[in-house]
Amino acid sequence: MAAGKATNIPTAAPGAPPLDRTERRQLDVVRRFGTTGSLMLAVGSIGAGAAPVDNPLSGARLIGLPTRIPTVAMACCWLGILMIVIAWLWLGTLCWPGRPRMVSVTQLARTLAMWALPLALAPPLFSTDMYSYLAQSEVAARGFNPYVLGPAAALGVDHPFTANVPNIWRDTPSPYGPLFLMFGQLVSRVVGDNVVFGVLVWRVVMLCGLALAIWAIPRLADRCGVHPAAALWLGAANPIVLFHVVSGMHNEALMVGIMLAAIELGLRYQTVPGTIATGVLLTVAGAIKPPGWIALGFFGIYLVLRRGGRFRDLLRVAALLSAVFVATMAVITIASGWGLGWIDTFDVPNRVKTFMAPLTAFGMTGGGLSTLLGLGNHTDAMLVITKIIGYLVVAVVCLRMLWLSFRGRIEPLAALGVTLLTLALAVPVLWPWYLLWSVMPLALSTNNTRFRVTATLICAAVSLLVPPTGAGFPLRAYQIPLAVIAAVIAFAVTLWLVRGKVPRLLPPRSGVRPVTQ
Numbered sequence: 075m076a077a078g079k080a081t082n083i084p085t086a087a088p089g090a091p092p093l094d095r096t097e098r099r100q101l102d103v104v105r106r107f108g109t110t111g112s113l114m115l116a117v118g119s120i121g122a123g124a125a126p127v128d129n130p131l132s133g134a135r136l137i138g139l140p141t142r143i144p145t146v147a148m149a150c151c152w153l154g155i156l157m158i159v160i161a162w163l164w165l166g167t168l169c170w171p172g173r174p175r176m177v178s179v180t181q182l183a184r185t186l187a188m189w190a191l192p193l194a195l196a197p198p199l200f201s202t203d204m205y206s207y208l209a210q211s212e213v214a215a216r217g218f219n220p221y222v223l224g225p226a227a228a229l230g231v232d233h234p235f236t237a238n239v240p241n242i243w244r245d246t247p248s249p250y251g252p253l254f255l256m257f258g259q260l261v262s263r264v265v266g267d268n269v270v271f272g273v274l275v276w277r278v279v280m281l282c283g284l285a286l287a288i289w290a291i292p293r294l295a296d297r298c299g300v301h302p303a304a305a306l307w308l309g310a311a312n313p314i315v316l317f318h319v320v321s322g323m324h325n326e327a328l329m330v331g332i333m334l335a336a337i338e339l340g341l342r343y344q345t346v347p348g349t350i351a352t353g354v355l356l357t358v359a360g361a362i363k364p365p366g367w368i369a370l371g372f373f374g375i376y377l378v379l380r381r382g383g384r385f386r387d388l389l390r391v392a393a394l395l396s397a398v399f400v401a402t403m404a405v406i407t408i409a410s411g412w413g414l415g416w417i418d419t420f421d422v423p424n425r426v427k428t429f430m431a432p433l434t435a436f437g438m439t440g441g442g443l444s445t446l447l448g449l450g451n452h453t454d455a456m457l458v459i460t461k462i463i464g465y466l467v468v469a470v471v472c473l474r475m476l477w478l479s480f481r482g483r484i485e486p487l488a489a490l491g492v493t494l495l496t497l498a499l500a501v502p503v504l505w506p507w508y509l510l511w512s513v514m515p516l517a518l519s520t521n522n523t524r525f526r527v528t529a530t531l532i533c534a535a536v537s538l539l540v541p542p543t544g545a546g547f548p549l550r551a552y553q554i555p556l557a558v559i560a561a562v563i564a565f566a567v568t569l570w571l572v573r574g575k576v577p578r579l580l581p582p583r584s585g586v587r588p589v590t591q
Contacts, residue, residue: 091175097168103575104164109188111157114150116196121147122542123199126269127237145553151542152561157568159313159534166530167577169303171521179292182303186311193321194281198273200540201322205238208272210248211258220248220255221415234269252406252416253361254325280323286331287514290338295518298485308529309517313537318507326510329363337373344380353398361406365494365511370395372490375479431504433460464500471496491516506536
């Protein structure tokens with residue numbers, strides 16, 4: 075990259091000829107296959123998505139039909155999920171680093187738009203977090219402190235926003251950054267108590283954040299010697315993005331989008347005003363979701379290396395960015411009127427215990443074993459220990475990555491991705507969309523084949539973990555095997571119909587040796 079000794083890879087992504095005629099036909103089939111899957115998922119979302127309690131479509135004669143056949147709707151959802159995931163894998167073989175011919179950025183962007191559009195217009199899927207956004211924002215808009223009162227206490231249990239918030243979050247303070255809630259106040263004043271309108275407005279906001287990421291990824295990838303199409307495929311066309319950003323509307327879209335766009339602008343305009351503006355934007359990303367603050371350190375490494383990589387440069391840049399961070403957060407804190415309650419946002423999500431988080435799974439298993447052995451229930455104590463261990467691991471990895479970046483042994487954006495991946499895996503709670511913190515910066519900063527194969531397999535598998543409803547299936551668990559069996563049979567039929575018309579799933583072999591980092 076242009077950061078001098080920060081890397082030894084080329085300063086521009088190696089060029090590759092466009093697809094040949096056969097490959098263009100394969101791309102057309104893959105596009106249509108994925109679009110069909112997206113349409114199936116959109117139709118199924120009407121009856122098996124994360125619909126509000128008072129589903130406005132339930133009484134409609136035609137469009138509301140999926141609400142009256144939930145098992146069929148769920149089967150449509152699972153079929154759509156499987157079709158999108160396999161289409162994404164096929165697409166990846168046409169834009170794998172080192173391939174002799176590559177999909178263009180324009181072709182990939184059009185494909186992403188075709189797959190995303192049905193989900194952008196459909197009811198939400200995979201998560202009910204957007205209802206928490208509405209409720210917490212309304213709490214703030216009414217003048218209450220969202221870091222003290224939960225939706226039930228501030229709005230009442232009969233409020234339409236509270237009614238759609240999962241029980242576990244109704245009495246908890248906000249887990250979101252102060253700037254996110256300040257913006258949410260504006261949204262609440264626009265949408266009033268209309269749940270559907272509120273969901274649509276938040277979806278537009280999250281799509282704007284995703285657009286920032288899509289704008290920044292090819293440009294940063296070009297700086298890192300990664301083909302922009304390969305970076306966009308893994309970073310933005312990823313099914314986790316389609317399912318949990320476009321459809322699920324998680325605010326990772328805003329955090330990551332602002333973070334990547336700020337780094338690109340900061341590298342483009344390396345003046346003192348440009349550096350200050352970038353520091354403000356990165357602080358803003360963290361004020362939406364705290365992991366965004368970590369990017370400040372790695373952006374600073376770029377600046378240090380541009381200035382010569384001396385220790386005095388490191389101290390000067392650290393002092394400047396620290397001052398920008400403190401000043402920006404002071405302004406945000408004072409403007410919000412909620413004091414330092416945002417510090418508690420680090421721990422609020424940890425109130426949910428999930429076996430998806432490795433250290434939490436270890437702590438809960440240890441507590442369960444102690445109970446079985448008659449030593450008493452020490453689960454809470456084990457979880458406290460594992461949480462401390464997790465944060466220590468993150469601190470050590472972050473410092474190590476900063477040092478390696480400073481010494482020019484790893485690309486700073488790749489080091490940022492490694493740090494954010496460690497954070498996602500080491501914190502007490504882990505959700506699939508947390509992987510986006512690291513996947514996007516890593517996708518645009520490395521051609522390493524081992525990483526890309528591993529990331530591809532993990533993203534494909536994780537995309538299948540969360541049910542379309544974003545919740546459990548009380549009193550209707552029987553629907554799951556019926557829907558999944560029907561979806562798998564239909565999926566097998568669709569695969570048979572496109573046999574011989576799609577690319578092979580294995581990464582292509584070519585005479586070009588991928589760049590490793």
